[in-house]
Amino acid sequence: MSLRHVIPDEELVLVQEGLTKAYVPNLEKYRVGRKIEPAHAPVFYNPAMTLCRTFSIIVTEAYRRFFDVDELIVCEPLAGTGIRGLRYLFEVKNVKKVIMNDIDERAFYVMKKNVDLHGIQDMVELHNSDASTLMLELRQRYPVNVIDIDPFGSPIQFLHAALRLIRHGGLLSVTATDVGVLMGRHPQKCIRRYGARPIQSSSFSREVGIRILVGAIARIALEFDYGVKPLIAYYEGHYYRVFLLVGKDRADARETIDNLGYLVYDRESGERALMTSYPVPVSTASLRGELYGPLWVGKLVDLNFMKAVREVYSEYTYAHSQKLTNLIESLYEEAPLSHKIYYTSSETCRRLGREMSASKIVDLLLSLGIDASRTHFDSRGFRTVTSLDHVRRVINLAFSS
């Protein structure tokens, strides 16, 4: 390593996240006005992603217990300072090895410094390589069962290698920060990157975006006759995060195809539906409208897995924050209806000339025996099994009685 890649000690600070201490760049030096700009630091560390890292620890521990996995070998091929990888090692049980990598030599320097800090050289393997090249090489050496892909922007270019490397039954965790693209702000870019038509300026673009992301990962898996199943898919502020179970049997691939399809959206009425139909969109719904996708039409959150997540979270008291509690509870609530795309209270009530909050709409529908839930995607959002027209009639009746 040349001296150019050494970061002087005075430019680093020791932070603690969860149970883990690590050196990271002193972000005070990269403050623009009141805002810290992590991307300006020589090595990337974003304190705003602490919740993402903490939740990943909890989800991975839940994965280990729920699927009864003896030992975990974790690969983090875009590791930055290595703080995420170290947290896997220290905060998830039975982690035998963590393989961390970053293409940037300064990141490699900080990762190494963090490994030396803890004296854990025998449990960590460090690389300074291209993520995809490394993942393809590792296939010969390790039965990796957890891979965390946490890039800047789109994760798509890393997924072929990640899907090749990961073991059958493994946990693939993926971040995408190009939410604007997935939500339809740059439709051509979305078509190029994800091979799908996004929806522009709709009240529910957030969910369509994450369905396009999961759908694109699923289609890469299908290229190899593999399948994926989302355990959790969520949105927070500036990023999407998906936790997928990867299956390498033909049956997994077949099940994956059954969860791909399109969104039909009638802008006039606001009605929308997800239809299972891949690769050719054949609508069986009576609904007419525009087609978006292809995308994932199945559940985004698995209820039984969320039970395991809640159990782990209740034990990991040090990891508690109001924001994470709200996210976990919201995902748990919406899991059973996470194959029904959400409506918002504002679009529902606009034509009625009266207001009702999403929580009140959910309570009203439930009181009539109609399944409904709120959603973490939007505080004005709700999921239900019935049509928008029916919801509007129910609200009208409630106001007139």
Ligand SMILES: C[S@@+](CC[C@H](N)C(=O)[O-])C[C@H]1O[C@@H](n2cnc3c(N)ncnc32)[C@H](O)[C@@H]1O
């Ligand atoms: C968002 S940061 C990772 C943050 C880290 N996972 C965390 O939780 O703190 C993305 C990292 O990917 C690295 N990177 C970008 N392209 C890469 C490539 N092709 N192969 C390996 N690393 C790459 C960057 O240098 C950067 O450190």
